[in-house]
Amino acid sequence: MSKRIHELLEFNVKRKWDVENLMKSIDENWPQSCFDCVLTCGCFVPGHLPPDSLDDCLRFAKKDGKVVITKRANYAKECVDNVEGKDYTGTINTTKNGLKCKDWSNTGSNMTLDTQRLLADQHNYCRNPDSDPFGPWCYTTDDDTLWETCDIPFCEGASTPGWAYWTHGWQQFEDSCYLIKYIKENWYGAKFYCKDNLDAYLAEIKTAGENNFLMNILPKPTIDDTDLEVWLGANTLNAKRRYIWKTSLTDLDFTDWGPGEPNGRSYEHCMSTHMYSDGKLHWNDRECLTKHFFVCEKGNSITNIGDTA
Numbered sequence: 001m002s003k004r005i006h007e008l009l010e011f012n013v014k015r016k017w018d019v020e021n022l023m024k025s026i027d028e029n030w031p032q033s034c035f036d037c038v039l040t041c042g043c044f045v046p047g048h049l050p051p052d053s054l055d056d057c058l059r060f061a062k063k064d065g066k067v068v069i070t071k072r073a074n075y076a077k078e079c080v081d082n083v084e085g086k087d088y089t090g091t092i093n094t095t096k097n098g099l100k101c102k103d104w105s106n107t108g109s110n111m112t113l114d115t116q117r118l119l120a121d122q123h124n125y126c127r128n129p130d131s132d133p134f135g136p137w138c139y140t141t142d143d144d145t146l147w148e149t150c151d152i153p154f155c156e157g158a159s160t161p162g163w164a165y166w167t168h169g170w171q172q173f174e175d176s177c178y179l180i181k182y183i184k185e186n187w188y189g190a191k192f193y194c195k196d197n198l199d200a201y202l203a204e205i206k207t208a209g210e211n212n213f214l215m216n217i218l219p220k221p222t223i224d225d226t227d228l229e230v231w232l233g234a235n236t237l238n239a240k241r242r243y244i245w246k247t248s249l250t251d252l253d254f255t256d257w258g259p260g261e262p263n264g265r266s267y268e269h270c271m272s273t274h275m276y277s278d279g280k281l282h283w284n285d286r287e288c289l290t291k292h293f294f295v296c297e298k299g300n301s302i303t304n305i306g307d308t309a
Helices: 003-011 019-025 032-041 113-118 187-198 208-217
Strands: 015-017 043-045 058-063 066-071 137-139 147-149 171-173 176-185 230-235 268-275 281-287 292-299
Touching: 171 208, 176 187, 176 208, 187 230, 187 292
Parallel strands: 043 058, 230 292
Antiparallel strands: 015 043, 058 066, 137 147, 171 176, 176 292, 230 268, 268 281
């Protein structure tokens, strides 16, 4: 068996196997507990999702003639331990820009025969079969975009991407340019930094497209980690106590609040980003004097391109 095909056993998302067929392959020397688990829970091989209950169910798969037993917690891994994320086996099937992933079995000549076999039953989930340094990816159904990386959350305690993987320099979207500042200021300090040093303002997000663009270039923390939150340009420090964009003094016609936000807890009156349990960045209310990174925005006629971080 080639190394590539052999990796298929480790790479698949989980698939329920017919219990009767598996029973025929069970060695009589297997522990009785394993045998009982097959009878009670069914059994699972690499490739498909587990049941919704019986957390103690085990997976059985043949590997070099031996049995590999794995706890259910490892069935579908919905996060990555590092930037490359080769061990990702979750079910995210859209790219970082929201494009729908194409089924791996329907990518035709885009892949080598070995890779096609490796991804034979991965459906349209994001994967990293070729060790792409920027993580899991997929072919897309968009005629203008052959493939694109996916936005996968980091597991707790993961080796998160460092400075080299963060977005630096001015980034243009439509009529605006954005600069992420990797220095920590409270909301007021961030606002004045943008104005005094860059002739810019804290970013104001007016559309879903602009929001998707910004959320994709901002640094990605692990879930519920506050170290990499980023200030945006809205707060509730006005007479009506509602969120407005402070530079343009306009209401939030488009919103992307996280679940249950804004909750106004502990004098949280300023807007930041936060990584939620869905593995995506959303808006969050924060106490204005806490210090975070921030993103400045200005018109797309950039005169000072020397400031890159």
